[in-house]
Amino acid sequence: MTSTDxxxxxxxxxxxxxxxxxxxxxxxxxxxxxxxxAAPVRPRRRRxxxxxxxxxxxxxxxxxxxxxxxxxxxxxxxxxxxxxxxSAVSAAASAEIADACRDAQRDGAGRSFEAELASATxxxxxxxxxxxxxxxxxxxxxxxxxxxxxxxxLFRSSIGYVGRPEEHVAPGPRELSASAxxxxxxxxxxxxxxxxxxxxxxxxxxxxxxxxxxxxxTVAAGHFxxxxxxxxxxxxxxxxxxxxxxxxxxxxxxxxxx
Numbered sequence: 001m002t003s004t005d006x007x008x009x010x011x012x013x014x015x016x017x018x019x020x021x022x023x024x025x026x027x028x029x030x031x032x033x034x035x036x037x038a039a040p041v042r043p044r045r046r047r048x049x050x051x052x053x054x055x056x057x058x059x060x061x062x063x064x065x066x067x068x069x070x071x072x073x074x075x076x077x078x079x080x081x082x083x084x085x086x087s088a089v090s091a092a093a094s095a096e097i098a099d100a101c102r103d104a105q106r107d108g109a110g111r112s113f114e115a116e117l118a119s120a121t122x123x124x125x126x127x128x129x130x131x132x133x134x135x136x137x138x139x140x141x142x143x144x145x146x147x148x149x150x151x152x153x154l155f156r157s158s159i160g161y162v163g164r165p166e167e168h169v170a171p172g173p174r175e176l177s178a179s180a181x182x183x184x185x186x187x188x189x190x191x192x193x194x195x196x197x198x199x200x201x202x203x204x205x206x207x208x209x210x211x212x213x214x215x216x217x218t219v220a221a222g223h224f225x226x227x228x229x230x231x232x233x234x235x236x237x238x239x240x241x242x243x244x245x246x247x248x249x250x251x252x253x254x255x256x257x258x
Contacts, residue, residue: 078131081151082131082229083129084214084216085215086133086216087126087127093127095125097127097132098122100148101134104146104160105117105144105160109162110162113163116142116164117136117162119138120137120144121136121221122135122221123221124195124218126218128227130150131147131227132146132147132148133218135195135225137221137222141164141179141197143162143179143223144163145160146160147160147186147191159184159185159186159193165179172199173199173201174246174252174254175198175254176197176205176224176242176244178196180194181194181196182236182258190230192230192233193227193228193233194207194224194226195224195226196225197222198222198223202244202245203245204219204245206243207226207228207240212228236258239256239257240256241255242254242255
């Protein structure tokens with residue numbers, strides 16, 4: 001029986017006796033040397049599409065080191081699912097959202113806050129369409145935020161921050177203290193957000209968006225958070241007014257500032 005190796009060699013049209021100084025060999029060598037070098041292969045990361053590091057003392061969330069990796073899908077399609085009011089999240093889903101944020105921060109900007117992330121509790125966990133938001137809170141004003149596009153099956157795009165203020169002052173009963181206020185970019189699209197601590201008499205927070213109408217924040221465990229597509233909160237130097245509803249039903253306008 002003829003071996004496979006023998007059969008394959010018999011199909012090779014090239015001569016087995018190659019003259020390295022012949023015209024064909026010299027032409028092949030010249031073509032190889034003239035070709036541009038191949039581009040190096042870059043490894044892919046497996047974590048957040050964008051994770052922004054910003055301490056709570058910084059002016060806005062889009063400050064500091066960042067990791068940018070495009071997702072496979074999502075983007076505009078995921079933004080189209082956003083809702084002005086968050087949907088209800090079960091206790092089990094809330095825990096999963098918070099743990100995913102904790103893991104993402106540990107692998108990214110939060111490496112230097114390992115102990116704080118381990119002890120931080122899930123203050124806010126919400127869902128708006130295909131997106132989730134987690135706000136973790138700890139001692140002395142420590143907090144970490146993740147807003148994640150859950151529509152991507154493999155590489156999930158995300159934006160957030162982790163850190164603590166240089167000087168922590170708890171808000172009064174009817175006050176808000178922002179730890180994040182500004183905008184960033186996910187998959188080439190702008191996103192605006194606000195998050196922080198809320199006083200004990202704060203029952204609801206509403207942002208009046210020029211583009212999206214009334215945007216309801218999630219208020220829980222002494223904290224608040226909301227976000228919306230677009231760069232509406234890119235310039236927050238003059239502060240951002242929101243309407244606060246108190247536990248007694250009264251309302252007041254509060255200006256968010258970092």
